């Protein structure tokens with residue numbers, strides 16, 4: 386289909402005489418004369434075979450001239466052919482004088498020639514118009530193709546710029562997430578130091594006891610082994626706290642894996658235990674045993690948990706000590722027909738107004754003297770990158786509840 390239309394266009398574009406315009410005109414008229422001369426030559430040379438009926442041959446000459454040169458050369462060929470026909474094919478043979486009886490026949494021949502020339506001329510004109518049109522069209526198509534090419538190049542450059550900007554933005558985001566995490570760890574220095582010092586003090590006590598038992602004699606081997614087991618246990622405890630702190634402080638690429646929310650929450654609570662004790666806050670955990678795993682980066686999810694818990698502790702700083710209760714609750718739920726696990730952190734602190742709910746997540750919104758106002762904004766972006774949601778609600782009664790949900794692994 387495409388091939389045949391291409392062939393038609395190239396046929397229209399081809400000019401039968403591939404010459405400059407002025408020369409082409411001369412050649413067209415010359416061809417009209419020569420085609421009649423050629424027909425006459427054939428008539429003369431053929432003797433009696435064609436001479437009595439030469440009309441067909443002269444019509445061919447007229448058609449050829451009109452096809453090649455248009456109406457004018459066709460007309461000239463018609464006149465010349467009429468003369469030749471008169472000369473060879475009329476009762477008064479070999480004379481150009483026309484008798485009245487021959488006139489209608491000659492006029493009929495001439496009329497036919499003029500008609501053929503006109504038809505061929507029209508055809509030729511239509512061909513030329515088409516050729517011109519197709520040339521113009523081709524020109525337009527080339528121009529549009531060039532514009533399109535330029536546009537594509539510009540678009541490609543813009544896309545490359547955007548990609549680079551997105552990569553830079555992602556790097557900045559990662560740096561920011563890490564920086565706020567380190568800041569949070571900074572707030573927990575006392576708590577972490579306490580969690581490390583406690584087992585180290587126990588190690589010291591047990592080591593002293595071992596020394597005493599050793600000097601008392603070999604009969605104390607059972608007590609000795611008990612004290613050494615305690616030492617190993619305490620060293621493991623201290624090194625676990627250091628390891629957790631180290632992994633939180635590291636700026637590693639996110640590593641998505643199925644996470645057990647029980648162990649994730651208890652890891653976080655180890656780090657804040659001293660802080661919550663110091664602020665006289667009771668922490669209550671309500672996590673059902675059969676809570677599904679969730680896919681996620683452990684460090685980032687711990688960062689979210691830490692932030693929510695520390696905000697809850699801050700919110701209760703001003704309320705009376707007996708009201709300071711923090712409840713961490715876990716339950717199954719459904720979000721947009723997807724099974725999820727919902728974790729909520731409920732406190733009995735100062736709370737906030739319903740109309741302020743969305744403001745809490747705006748970057749740099751803080752009511753704390755030392756606050757950055759980035760914690761909740763970053764937590765929300767972390768949870769959303771995990772295909773979850775993070776939201777805040779004022780509680781019925783005092784305090785607030787901040788919750789997040791993550792898709793459950795069935």
Ligand code: ADP
Pocket residue numbers: 692696697700732734735736737745750751752753755756757758759760761762784785786787
């Ligand atoms: P920062 O802790 O640095 O202020 P966040 O983004 O974590 O930044 O918190 C923004 C603000 O949201 C806090 O300053 C506080 O006013 C409010 N907020 C967060 N959690 C609670 C909460 N549990 N109860 C009351 N207000 C809260």
